[in-house]
Amino acid sequence: MKLRLWNYWRSSASQRVRIGLGLKQLAFEYLVINIVKQEQFAETYRAKNSIAQVPTLEIVHDDGTVHTVTQSLPILEYLDERFPEVPLLPKDLYLRAKCRALSEIVNSGIQPMQNLSTTDRLKELGIEAKQWAPGFIASGLIALGRAAAETSGKFLVGDAPTIADCCLVPQLGAARRFHVLVDEKLADSTHQDAIDRLLAIEANCLALPAFVNAAPDRQPDAVKP
Amino acid sequence: MKLRLWNYWRSSASQRVRIGLGLKQLAFEYLVINIVKQEQFAETYRAKNSIAQVPTLEIVHDDGTVHTVTQSLPILEYLDERFPEVPLLPKDLYLRAKCRALSEIVNSGIQPMQNLSTTDRLKELGIEAKQWAPGFIASGLIALGRAAAETSGKFLVGDAPTIADCCLVPQLGAARRFHVLVDEKLADSTHQDAIDRLLAIEANCLALPAFVNAAPDRQPDAVKP
Numbered sequence: 001m002k003l004r005l006w007n008y009w010r011s012s013a014s015q016r017v018r019i020g021l022g023l024k025q026l027a028f029e030y031l032v033i034n035i036v037k038q039e040q041f042a043e044t045y046r047a048k049n050s051i052a053q054v055p056t057l058e059i060v061h062d063d064g065t066v067h068t069v070t071q072s073l074p075i076l077e078y079l080d081e082r083f084p085e086v087p088l089l090p091k092d093l094y095l096r097a098k099c100r101a102l103s104e105i106v107n108s109g110i111q112p113m114q115n116l117s118t119t120d121r122l123k124e125l126g127i128e129a130k131q132w133a134p135g136f137i138a139s140g141l142i143a144l145g146r147a148a149a150e151t152s153g154k155f156l157v158g159d160a161p162t163i164a165d166c167c168l169v170p171q172l173g174a175a176r177r178f179h180v181l182v183d184e185k186l187a188d189s190t191h192q193d194a195i196d197r198l199l200a201i202e203a204n205c206l207a208l209p210a211f212v213n214a215a216p217d218r219q220p221d222a223v224k225p
Numbered sequence: 226m227k228l229r230l231w232n233y234w235r236s237s238a239s240q241r242v243r244i245g246l247g248l249k250q251l252a253f254e255y256l257v258i259n260i261v262k263q264e265q266f267a268e269t270y271r272a273k274n275s276i277a278q279v280p281t282l283e284i285v286h287d288d289g290t291v292h293t294v295t296q297s298l299p300i301l302e303y304l305d306e307r308f309p310e311v312p313l314l315p316k317d318l319y320l321r322a323k324c325r326a327l328s329e330i331v332n333s334g335i336q337p338m339q340n341l342s343t344t345d346r347l348k349e350l351g352i353e354a355k356q357w358a359p360g361f362i363a364s365g366l367i368a369l370g371r372a373a374a375e376t377s378g379k380f381l382v383g384d385a386p387t388i389a390d391c392c393l394v395p396q397l398g399a400a401r402r403f404h405v406l407v408d409e410k411l412a413d414s415t416h417q418d419a420i421d422r423l424l425a426i427e428a429n430c431l432a433l434p435a436f437v438n439a440a441p442d443r444q445p446d447a448v449k450p
Contacts, residue, residue, distance in 0.1 A: 051368035074325035100299035
């Protein structure tokens with residue numbers, strides 16, 4: 001069995017899956033879909049991923065059968081069920097639900113507002129990404145930090161990394177890129193405590209090689225500034 | 226143990242959870258958060274749901290402890306783990322991943338583009354919802370219908386309803402509301418086969434009381450046209 005990941009260095013959804021693969025110490029072939037060059041719309045890729053997004057995980061079985069899984073959270077859940085050795089979700093049912101909800105605050109609550117298909121369409125309508133994304137990212141991160149108060153330890157849920165932390169670290173990277181965090185501060189200091197909670201957890205994540213190695217600028221297709 | 230659902234009649238994410246509760250034949254108390262009147266931003270509700278969205282499920286245990294779960298897909302996963310009798314996910318690991326990916330095409334790929342916080346912000350920037358949402362809904366539904374070709378039977382994954390069908394039916398309702406489907410047709414007929422697949426599955430869903438009873442206009446807070 002071999003794993004192939006179609007992804008892009010700066011895609012935060014791709015980064016989530018790279019982190020999960022790293023935490024589980026699963027080797028994978030890194031395949032590039034350059035979403036800035038619109039390679040995701042090629043029919044050969046759409047046959048794998050009909051909504052034309054990254055990432056896509058291919059599981060190549062020893063008999064040659066290829067299974068294709070799309071969408072970052074379903075990929076992480078699949079990896080967790082298929083390779084349970086290093087769990088990415090808590091065992092307790094309530095904490096599992098909390099962990100998934102924190103992940104969805106990023107996955108459906110924030111990321112769709114900043115992704116390329118959204119900002120490209122805004123541009124067609126005369127709206128700059130900087131007029132749009134920062135407000136959603138700031139309020140989403142405040143909501144995430146606040147929700148995490150109930151469950152967090154060293155990580156978003158307890159003291160071991162989960163799928164929620166796989167979502168957190170790339171989202172904080174995007175927050176810096178959109179200047180939502182400047183010198184690690186929000187413009188509105190009222191909610192800085194929620195952000196500080198996230199930053200402390202991020203520091204614990206970045207002590208682990210899986211998070212460091214998944215960073216955008218470490219990837220083979222990274223464009224140097 | 227009792228279940229309480231904070232929700233809103235026309236919210237598609239609320240409708241997904243109402244369907245799931247119905248499929249599992251779980252009774253629940255229906256509590257209203259009127260998102261048009263901005264009740265989701267009240268501090269008492271934000272304490273339950275920090276990102277100020279519906280739905281929120283509260284599990285009131287017999288000892289008085291209240292557990293709070295937010296985000297529609299995490300709520301459905303929680304219900305499936307806590308009350309496994311009528312499963313909402315397939316058993317096979319690959320099909321589970323496919324089922325979750327179909328759900329995410331709606332949950333993170335389409336719905337965030339049509340929800341009220343998005344269309345309200347667009348309005349502030351001088352953009353009407355009808356200039357924005359229909360394109361995302363149409364391309365998302367085409368992607369969903371195309372992806373479903375691999376797994377669908379009577380329902381999106383095989384012959385029993387899953388969380389993916391809980392997402393499909395409310396999304397088709399939104400598509401009609403945004404005039405993406407007129408007389409059940411897309412404006413661009415090239416991809417009508419993908420839509421027809423979804424409509425056939427919707428018809429099978431609507432033969433089940435759980436889907437019928439969860440419809441927006443059947444809810445106590447529904448506003449008559």
